[in-house]
Amino acid sequence: MKQAYLRPVIYFFFWLFVSVVIKALFIGYHYTKAAELTFLEIFKVFLYGLRMDASFAAYLCAVPFICFLLESLKKHLYLYRLVNGYTFLIILVVAGLVTADLEMYNAWGYRLDATPLQYLNTPQEMVASVSAAPVFLLTAIFLLLVILFAVIYHRVVNPLLKKKNNAYFSKGSRVMAFCCLALLIIPIRGGLQHIPINQSDVYFSNKLFANHAAVNLPWNVLYSLNRRNYAAQNPYKYMAMGQARKYVDSLYVLPASADNQNISVLKSTRPNVLFIILESNTAKLVGCLGGEPGVTPHIDELAREGILFTNIYSSGDRSEKGLVALLSGYPVQTTTSIIKLPRKTEHLPHLSQVLKAQGYGTSYYYGGELAFANIKSYLLNAGYDRLVSKFDFPSKTYNSKWGVHDHVLLNRWLTDLKNDKQPFFSTLFTLSSHEPYDIPIPAKFAGSDEATKFKNSMYYTDYAIGNFIEEAKKQPWWNNTVIVMAADHGHRFPGDDPNFKPSKFRIPFLLTGGALKQAYPPVSIIGSQTDIVPTLLHQLKLPTEQFKWGKDLLNPATKSFAFYVFNDGFGYVTPAGTITFDNVAKQVITKDYNVPPQQLNYGKAYMELSFEDYLNK
Incomplete structure (x- = not known):
């Protein structure tokens, strides 16, 4: 009788169990890195990772929970075979992702995400990255994972999901199925906090491996796919990379005598440092910068003192x-x-x-x-x-x-x-x-x-x-x-x-x-x-x-310029004025009267080279 009401809960905890197993496998496979962690830190890997594990499990539960609700509404509707097929397919995908991640982490130093998609046109580069991978070991791990999860699901979980008597379409079962489906939004978001869960929520240590181990691997892949942060090519190719580098390098090259022009303003080279970052603080309201007077009297006074x-x-x-x-x-x-x-x-x-x-x-x-x-x-x-x-x-x-x-x-x-x-x-x-x-x-x-x-x-x-x-x-x-x-x-x-x-x-x-x-x-x-x-x-x-x-x-001796970006565009500021450029339309938005034509090239070069650096990080 109880299993009729608890079908959604049982299915959710199956995927939570899968998440814990793959986390343990990751730690075990990288035992040399894990050896640097204390027992408490390993415990925290599982503890801090639990919210993301629950989020992953909740995503996978959406389709089965709908099936459970539909079954509770109609006596002769049997959807457990659909749930079984769906589950075994996900098991294969998860096992494949987990197995690939084990060795890619050794080669790349970060958990698997959407990055491999950029190698679809050049798979030899991906193969080269993991050319020394133990293929037989990884194949064995993949098969063992598939068998383990499939057997546990088939022997333990599946028998509890089949409709067997009137309890499975009773009012209590119907209410339970509906409530579980509606409440999935909470673990999907990682809780009731204002901001949905992301990788930061499971990071807890200054040791990178500990933070990486806490991440739920399949969740990380889905998150990365959704964010589309895997740009394969630089969309800001305005000139040859060598030419762009010459433009940018020239901005930071100082004359040989520049070192003698440094101004020392501190009493000590080892002072305490307090760094105050001001949210949304615009010069337009800062009196000492020519902004509206009376809004920032204390900052104005500090400016006069420093x-x-x-x-x-x-x-x-x-x-x-x-x-x-x-x-x-x-x-x-x-x-x-x-x-x-x-x-x-x-x-x-x-x-x-x-x-x-x-x-x-x-x-x-x-x-x-x-x-x-x-x-x-x-x-x-x-x-x-x-x-x-x-x-x-x-x-x-x-x-x-x-x-x-x-x-x-x-x-x-x-x-x-x-x-x-x-x-x-x-x-x-x-x-x-x-x-x-x-x-x-x-x-x-x-x-x-x-x-x-x-x-x-x-x-x-x-x-x-x-x-x-x-x-x-x-x-x-x-x-x-x-x-x-x-x-x-x-x-x-x-x-x-x-x-x-x-x-x-x-x-x-x-x-x-x-x-x-x-x-x-x-x-x-x-x-x-x-x-x-x-x-x-x-x-x-x-x-x-x-x-x-x-x-x-x-x-x-430092050159006077500033570069800023907005939504797919940039601005480049010099003493001559400002030029702004739309990267999508590939055209100038505004250009001050005294700005020379060459200034646009400096902005394009900075845009191109800085994004290339980002891609290579």
Whole structure:
């Protein structure tokens, strides 16, 4: 009687069992890598991976659960043979994917995803990648998996799925089948959280193998197929690659005397570093950048105390893109983002890694969900010692949508920094100036329109930062601390800028803190987010070769330019003006009067070469 009601549950747990087995097989097959993990870390592989395993199982249950519901509605309808055929087909596919992944992981260093599709026209390249694979062993594993899962399903699960008596089309069985089908959406999404599950949700360790092992392999393949992140060819082929490289290289070549022109602005080459990333902070509302006065009085004051860079542009228009540009000095892609592919971000340089190697303690603070856009996997690949997110705060401190109010996050940051060993490197990402622009203080500016709400949210974030700085100046570590402050991207308000307009991408960037020797006049060189890490590292007397897409903004010999991307287009800014280009229509959108024709070639070359680099990561 009970099995009539529990058919959906039994079928779901069969696929959950399959997921656990293939995870154990992956760990066992790569036992030399697994030997580096502790017993607790191996346990966490299964524990953290359980949500993705459940998501995979839920996807596979959709068709059978519909069949169970239909059977419960009609007495003489028998669909279990359809369910059996469907299940055995999936078993074959899963076993094939799992077997291929075992050896491809050895060859490529990342879990199987949609990447092999780019080799369909040149299968010899894929074969070459795994030419030393133990074919007989892998064939045996494939057959054993098929036999194991098929036998367990046939002997244990299938007998419980067949309709045998009136209980299988009773009201209770009908209600159970309907509820199970409706509730599949919860495990499919990975829970009730705001953001659907992605790879970041199962990443938990600084050890790459542990994170890779926690990923559900079939889910990863389906996710990658859905995201279409496997572009086989560079769609931005505007010139010969050699010519593109000459254009881009010329932007970073300095005269031999340039090393003697470096400006040193810090009292020490080993200061504490606080990196504040400002959500959606646009230069149009920053008074010291010529924006509307009165919105950012505290940032304006900090700019007067430190160094303000007046012509800095975000590399893209999304938070996850800006994060990579700011912390890895890496260019942004147009219609995708490298952060969505953890196997690519593993190859990026990270400011955190550089400073950690110098003995810095590292931490990252964000009031929202780190799983958003795979940010957590990026941060774990960066090797941060401590990650703090909304789940480390009581729910009463949340705003209506994203997470913790900025002043709460900054207060927690200040408290933790008091106990951190020096030198420390800590990153904080604000969020209150993200729509819906909820703020916990009375509005400064009257109005209920979206532009005014955004302006009030920027004022609130500035207010929270001002309070933080006031308290930070009282701390013993202040005199040996440099603060890097920059936005993740700009904003269309005020003015409702079109997506390509350079004013939408112009952002604040400043250096301040007790570690600066003095206040300095504003720096007018045109630059990008990708220039911030090299500029800081030059001040710390550390190598910058890894960050090849950036330049030192404090070197007078540095060339003045910025490159940014929007949805399948780019903008290129120089002292002569800005040119914007549509990569789809292959035509110029806007061109300032003094922009020379050659400037478009530099933009095309940068677009082509940076995307080629992304494909090769």
